[in-house]
Amino acid sequence: MGPLASAQFMLRLTLLTPAARDQDHLPAILWSDPRVPDRTAARLAGGEDPLPWLNRGIAGLEAAGCGVIAIPCNTAHGWYEGMRAATRLPILHIVDAAAEELARQGVAGGRIGVMGTAGTLAMRLYQERLEGRGYDCIVPEEAEMQALVSPGIALVKANRVAEAYAPLAEAATRLRARGAAAVVLGCTEIPLGILAGPHAEIGVPLIDTIDALALSALCWAGKL
Amino acid sequence: MGPLASAQFMLRLTLLTPAARDQDHLPAILWSDPRVPDRTAARLAGGEDPLPWLNRGIAGLEAAGCGVIAIPCNTAHGWYEGMRAATRLPILHIVDAAAEELARQGVAGGRIGVMGTAGTLAMRLYQERLEGRGYDCIVPEEAEMQALVSPGIALVKANRVAEAYAPLAEAATRLRARGAAAVVLGCTEIPLGILAGPHAEIGVPLIDTIDALALSALCWAGKL
CATH class of the missing domain: 3.40.50.1860 (Rossmann fold)
Known part of the structure; x- marks a missing residue:
């Protein structure tokens, strides 16, 4: 896709x-x-x-x-x-794969952030599948989706990968500020944008759903 | 493959x-x-x-x-x-594609270097197809194939991309020293290795056959 x-x-x-x-x-x-x-x-x-x-x-x-x-x-x-x-x-x-990666990175439960398309979040693909495994999922707010996450994803789809870093990293940083112990990059365009910049600065484990x-x-x- | x-x-x-x-x-x-x-x-x-x-x-x-x-x-x-x-x-x-890329990069004829597998060079895939277009192809010597090009290709096939840079760049540099106005990376593993290092230092147009x-x-x- x-x-x-x-x-x-x-x-x-x-x-x-x-x-x-x-x-x-x-x-x-x-x-x-x-x-x-x-x-x-x-x-x-x-x-x-x-x-x-x-x-x-x-x-x-x-x-x-x-x-x-x-x-x-x-x-x-x-x-x-x-x-x-x-x-x-x-x-x-892919959500089971993300859960296995969370475990591999030592995040056994608790609050995690989930970034994804508006469709993925509205369908609650992560929330329903991960809450049964002991994770409490938080997601970007509606205004953050419109200003940061959705534009970041669109930039990757338009091959403007380097430009996608700033808005996507900002959204991940805000999830961390709200207590996320890890952030699942739950749209496969997001790791492409996040990895194009200094992602270690975000300071929280990032789950690359491609990997x-x-x-x-x-x-x-x-x-x- | x-x-x-x-x-x-x-x-x-x-x-x-x-x-x-x-x-x-x-x-x-x-x-x-x-x-x-x-x-x-x-x-x-x-x-x-x-x-x-x-x-x-x-x-x-x-x-x-x-x-x-x-x-x-x-x-x-x-x-x-x-x-x-x-x-x-x-x-x-792929050889016609390489010829179009040579023209796109402004190399209209004359001596060019061709790197490739021992099989590609022995079959004269580049020599026969490019000589009709006005190019004079030179290739690495047998000792350079064994010490530099073939090991570089094998490193990429084993996912050891960064290590492949040095031997492949050395082989390209030697072709330049023998008068090549451009070097065709005529094995698709070679651009992966060459691009993993400071390839601009080779100082000659490199034709990436993947691109x-x-x-x-x-x-x-x-x-x-």
């Missing part, structure tokens, strides 16, 4: 693989279809339903012989059950 | 696209199969023929509805005619 996030997923999947030569790496097929209707607009503004487009990708990956599906777009997980019903393949869930999903795929494949 | 080069191709294809939102980007499918038998070993040491593997990828991309094929592996172009015979889709040729092929694909799609 976000094609830069999709390409970055492939890059990170490769770099996170213990490998000494080509043949040690995982075979993988990337179905990058940026024509999928905007997921947030579909959920919040009555835009075109993305599910038929998502299921076209699933069918293409199944036909190509894949054994598991990873979807490096958080908002698309709002249609997770619809996709799952359309395939016999397992689909990794988290790649690690989850490598675990599935027995590479880690 | 080289999975890091394949992922980087997707990243560069995206970043080189004039786009303001997801839907402005090209739909693309990456068939990344690092199990394809080593192309250089096949050509020089009687290793397993990669053509059936390559044609499996071509068939998969055709079945998925692609309109054109780009192969971000130079050595695989030694089997270009065999792949072309197996599909009705056009296949962009060249991405630009060629974008031209085909009418995006440039």
